[in-house]
Amino acid sequence: MTGGLAVDATVRRGGFLLGLAFAVAPGEVLGVLGPNGAGKTTLLRALAGLTPVSSGHLTLDGVALDDASTGAFLEPSQRPVGLVFQNYRLFPHLSVLENVAFAQRSRGRGRAPARAAAATWLETFGLTELAERKPAALSGGQAQRVALARALAGEPGLLLLDEPLSALDARTRLEVQSELRRHLADFAGPSLLVTHDPLEALVLADRLLVIEEGAVVQQGTPAEVARRPATDYVARLVGLNLYAGSVDGERVSLPGGGGFVVPDHGRRGEVLVAVRPSSVVVSNQAPAGPTSARNTWPGTVTGLTMLTDRVRLDIEGAPPVLADVTPASVAELSLAPGAAVWVSVKATDLDVYGSGQP
């Protein structure tokens, strides 16, 4: 049997059904991205043994963790799985050292050697000075480190992280993120990192699995997913306009009305069209004569959002579009909610790809 994690299972939890098939190689970090309620946490619970699978199997390094067909089920305490919970769940009555020593103590190691091993982990994580503190006296970033150290101290074969940085403030997050990246690189087994923060996924994961409503909607490297999103959810995360339509030669028609002229690759059938908001040109007049932008349509500004150095316009039209312009343009063109505008995009700025996978 090959090493790593193999998942091909459905999990029922209440009225929700999660059905996934994927594999994670040893040393690989799989980012599991999806909106709230997509089934990310359910997946982690199934892998940890807190929720059994309804059908299919979960296999780690050739050993069945859970297999509905044979009835094999390893109790959570028997699984070589380390789980870092979203809100860490550090034992409030135990010191940092005792928290980190917990896994080894549970697996029958004596108090002294378990504590010695825990002390080594604390050193690795730069937590030695906090050893005697109770979790209530830790900052968010410190608690996150303790939670990771506690999970790793059990010497798991599979590491699961549930939104590891979501409880942290923005500044701590960056700091902890780079540390986490280092620890993930040191970890020899497969890791799963659940998140709904695209940046976190892009920075920390080797590969992404996007799930929505209990099913995989896209898999690929972070670069692929960011460049060619497969669903509106992913497109919004990475800040792209995304349209699903059907192409015939150089014309894409959209079911909601409108269409695009795209570079002709002789393609036919269902496609996705991605447009960067920064390549959308906004004007307050219809173009007088022919232009090099082959896609031009009228719209109405419905919203303006200030981003760091530009303004994102929400434009209603056929099709609707997000466009990024400079604050100066907003002033010059007197753009305000309700303003009538013309939108144009060059055919070469449209990325057209199959709705299956790039």
Next chain:
Amino acid sequence: MLAPALVGVAFLVLPLVGLLLRTPWSSMARILVAADVTQALRLSLWTASVATVVSVLLGVPLAWLLARSQFPGIALLRALVTLPLVLPPVVGGVALLLAFGRKGFVGQYLDQWFGITLPFSTAAVIIAETFVAMPFLIVTVEGALRSADQGYDEAAATLGASRMTVFRRVTLPLIAPSLVAGGVLCWARALGEFGATIAFAGNFPGRTQTMPLAVYLALESDPDAAIALSVVLLVVSVIVLVGLRDRWLRASPFR
């Protein structure tokens, strides 16, 4: 609103004032060291303590079962287990006698097979007290288990802890304040037990005569002794109340 409230306060406080006004403070020490009184006091303290230990050993697993599992009939089981809270204690005593008495449906076998007769023994006192007091512990601990965050138990399981280890190292420490509160409440209830004890264990000085029984009897023969003993029980109650106040109001020190 104020007038009835004040009447209510007076109603609850006046009897205690009456007790304290009649207390023979000067002869208190002499009364309390009298042989039969110390005997009753000592018997009460240790039977209540043993009853509390038994209640913890049996009641905590039972509370865990009620709080953490689901099976048909659990609501009925919970009702049965907590019935002694509302049952007149003397009825409990009669029931115990009918079950564990020499002719009782359990007691007859205890007698035949092991030669054990429970009624009218110190063991009967402990059984009666446990019967009446254990539900206080169960209710308190079950409530704490229900409101405790099971996330910690899950975290412990993912760290390799067996069910027993989870319970011992995580669940129990987290509900410790409630366990202490339940234990103290249970002990106080056992200490004051009267009805079930007199029905099931009788009233034999040195063997089954606990403080409340001694108070009741002394009321006829030696009112001063009855009052002195009552004051001791009152003081114990006040200490329990003050001790519990903090723990009672915040079930867990971690939230």
